[in-house]
Amino acid sequence: MSELRYSLVSGEWVVVSTERAKRPKDFLRTREKKVLPEYREDCPFCPGNESKTPGEIYRLGDESSWKVRSVTNLFGALSMNTEHGRKLDGIFLSMGGFGTAEVLIEHPLHNMIIQLMKNEEVEDIIRMYKQRYIAMTRIEGVEAIIIFKNHGSMAGTSLEHPHSQMIATPIVPPQVRSRMEKAVHYFDMTGHCVFCKTLEEELKAKKRVIFETDKFVAFLPFAGASPFTIWLFPRRHTAYFAHINDDEIKDLAINLKTVLQKLYYGLDNPDYNLTIRSIPVKERGTEYFHWYISIIPRLTQPAGFELGSGMFINTSLPEEAAEFLRQVKI
């Protein structure tokens, strides 16, 4: 037996297994412990190898003792050295791959993950996100900026040294556009921000909330599309990630670190993607959107049904997974 649940944010129905749902512990695949060294001679992101990442864009800290570095992604999908006008050839519409792609090296140590960092070090990563975000908005032709992190091979990364990525796109991506439309529709119907309303109701229901700080709330959304999908919402209503202030950065560092620790200890360091969802650059003043963070552990593989319908099957009950994460001792 199962249940379909509707996400007010994505406008999509998700199939959530209830009776046959896997128990949270079933997702714990104890893996071979891979102990990483603090430094690897062949790692382009380790200190001493800075020449392997030409095009340092920004740095927190000194050249010889940096804390976080942002560098051009040499294999980036988009680059500034191209036109961004549309080109129509018959029915075939294209444009140059204009944009930027940066890699943010999160820490000098090869094996230092957010879960183990000092709070101030996590703050520095978020500060770097903000700094680079604002810088990218100043590029003529940039419409949207995606901040994301791939942890582990199931999440699409091959480099061990902890890093995040940022890509600025010359168009508003379809998922961003579609969520904006859903939010506008909800706002027009009710006069409320759908995200503020969701947060209010999740706090009232309590059962899917996993961790609260002064300024952020982490919860498993009612209609989460995959097992252990976590949303991290700022309590303050603001559409635009770069409007985050320093108090919020300090608070988010604690919240994010705690949530990632719960995944790390509860599910034995699962592969995951993290992404920051923000309004497109030119609509930053809007009142109907609300930025937030999605953390998506890669515990299952979307298959033909998902690809053919766009509907997801979540084989874990969000309420059970939330209870499990609340209990994880860190």
Add this chain to the structure above:
Amino acid sequence: MSELRYSLVSGEWVVVSTERAKRPKDFLRTREKKVLPEYREDCPFCPGNESKTPGEIYRLGDESSWKVRSVTNLFGALSMNTEHGRKLDGIFLSMGGFGTAEVLIEHPLHNMIIQLMKNEEVEDIIRMYKQRYIAMTRIEGVEAIIIFKNHGSMAGTSLEHPHSQMIATPIVPPQVRSRMEKAVHYFDMTGHCVFCKTLEEELKAKKRVIFETDKFVAFLPFAGASPFTIWLFPRRHTAYFAHINDDEIKDLAINLKTVLQKLYYGLDNPDYNLTIRSIPVKERGTEYFHWYISIIPRLTQPAGFELGSGMFINTSLPEEAAEFLRQVKI
């Protein structure tokens, strides 16, 4: 350098790597040859083990020498034993997991894949799809039917014995709805079916077409979202898969088998998903939609950028991949 390409069918921009694209041969990961037996005692789909799949729904052939069997998916996400009314609790909208989920066992032999079958055997699978499709449309409350096949673990299957699946849903899935909207918009703007127009232009451009038969055309779409994504379009304009006639079934069997052979020999049996995209049940008479088959080899892993934006990065140039597949000797 790269290019953004717009899909008229999905309404989405895809980033296609051009200069830094991988060559077709880079996707060829020669794997350990796993020789499967014709029969496995512990396989629930092998002849003699029919009691392990209670709930045979339909069968081509005799009980003791069946050709294709359809059985209830014991682990199906949806089932008929539930309500399908909506339930609203505060802002949280849900409904029972109403629907059906069937498994189609494609052949009695454990190791017999479409690529190696006789044409008549492939026809039987397609006939079974059609028979089950029509039967599912007769269930009150069914809105859409998804036919799909998962081949290999990257494509989300764990059972070796070749099989397809069908799921009937109580709602129109979001991706189906969104493609219908795009097609209506195109029809309203131009008076043409966007699929017929796409087919016409792909045939004119030639460079992405990989195989043609009398009644079907296989090509790599201009804005394919991932490497080697193949579309198989019927030439005859019809929205509804179940309107396929027997001449088309015979023709499709040859086309589908050939295309899958090209993947099998060209890329060493890659994991893939196949899905049949058709109009929802109650709109079968519409003139603006066109059913088709998508074949999606699972050669790359979507990561944080894709999850955070809904935009895909295709690291292979469709024109190059098509040329490669055309050359594959079968």
